[in-house]
Amino acid sequence: MKLELSFIHTVLTIVALSTVPVVMCLASRAGEQERKITVKRSELPATIERAIAKAVSGGQVVKIEKEVEGEDPGQYDVVMSSGEKLYEVEISPEGEVIEVKEVAADDDDDPDGAQARKWTDSFYLDERTFSAAGGNRFFSLEPGHQLVLESEDEKVVITVLDQTRMIGRVETRVIEEREEKDGELAEVSRNFFAICKKHGDVFYFGEEVDDYKDGKIVGHGGAWRADEADSKAGIIMPGTILLGARHYQEISPKAMDRAEIVADDVTMKTPAGTFENCIRVEETSGLDPDEKCYKTYAPGVGLIQDEDLLLVRYGCEWSSGEPDVNSIPVLMETPSIPSSLFWLDSNVPVIACPGPAVPSGVSGSLPLTVRLRTLRR
Structure with a gap:
């Protein structure tokens, strides 16, 4: 009819x-914009003081800011020093240490930033509660959400499946990626993600990989799980976007991808449309120092650019x-x-x-x- x-x-x-x-x-x-205010040490609640003492043992507080508008109102961002090192500490309004990361100090004798900057790899996973549903501004876990990206000779289809997988004690959402090269299937991966309910960070718990040649499976390169020995989940997309933030996405002997947010006001034109207020991420590998690529994410959509691949359509499958x-x-x-x-x-x-x-x-x-x-x- x-x-x-x-x-x-x-x-x-x-x-x-x-x-x-x-x-x-x-x-x-x-359109909500982030706004912070500087807070005096004497004005801190006791719960925040205890969190600071726990975050960096013996550290000295350099600066304290409190977010009053944005995605995480009430969150404290504390800069601390210990010896010759500087740390950025994120603390929830309830006094929970969300993240501690070492940052490069501003040094007139080191104008080019030659001092090595550290990558966050401690996420206090045992203190977090996860969900396999939802998502944050730049990463969706809703079943059916699909992205299709293409270049001259490659095509990638990313689909959030109506499936979950237990990785250790965490129920994760399965997201399938199908990669084609010159019209031939090259790889199918099933990736496992879950979101931190309180802070909106989307964590990556591993992937199963099937490599194809002439229509047949020939390998499983890059496969890993966070519940394997010497492995743990990393962050694929933070709930709060901080320019210059660096974190591991994968933490495993077989996979050590990491990401740095290098821009947060990108406008990008793709075959699927023009997107504003995007973030650009530089990805590198802890296993291969020569490996580097750039990706762009649009709010409410997700990945819209991966090197030469551009978004051609998106929606529900x-x-x-x-x-x-x-x-x-x-x-x-x-x-x-x-x-x-x-x-x-x-x-x-x-x-x-x-x-x-x-x-x-x-x-x-x-x-x-x-x-x-x-x-x-």
Whole structure:
């Protein structure tokens, strides 16, 4: 049965009016800017004092700032010195040490920053509570979310699967990456991620890898798991973006990828559109000093550039082809910012994600649409 255009117009009008508060709220959050104030040592709560003493043994406080606006209001950022080293310490409003990282000191005798800068590899995992659902501003764990990136001779399809995997005691979300070179399947990896509920950091718990040649599996290069000996999870995407922050993404004898946030105000044009307020990440390897690449992430979308690969489309992947148009309770124009919106219609949960296609059975075209699918529990 086909939907009449008049019915579509009515539905679009109703939905557009009913979702204005939601879209305005999301847009407001997307534009939220971080603001910090300097705090005196004498003004610190006792819980924060104890956290400082725990973070860097014998360290001296150089500077204390408190975030009053942004993604983590109430968080304390403390600069401490110990000997000739400087450390940046992040402390939650409740007095929990989130992260300690060594940073290069400003030194007039070292204008080029020759002093080696350290990479954060301690994340206090035992003190965190994780979830396999959700995501942060630059990384989604919502099942169905899909990114397609292409270059002249390569194609990568990244899909958040409706699957989880236990890595140690943590339930992780499975994200599949399918890589093609010159039209031939080259690699399929199943990557395991979970998000810290309190702070929004998305952690990387490992991957299974199948390398292909002529349609056959020929190896498993780069595979690792955080519950293996001498391995632990790293951060793939922090919940709070700090320019210059450096952290390990993978911590394993077989994989030591690490990342530094080198820009936080990037505008990038791709075949899928132009994206603003993006971050650029420089990735290197602790195993191969010559390995280096750059990636760009857009808010509300995720990865939009990986070296020569550029985003060509993104949205939700249907689990079994295009849905029957009769099962779609709502069709609306995409909001002005990339997002996922939820409705409850006739006691049936549905998820709306940005997508490039108009469902079959609907005549005409819309500038942008939202594709819906029923959530499977």
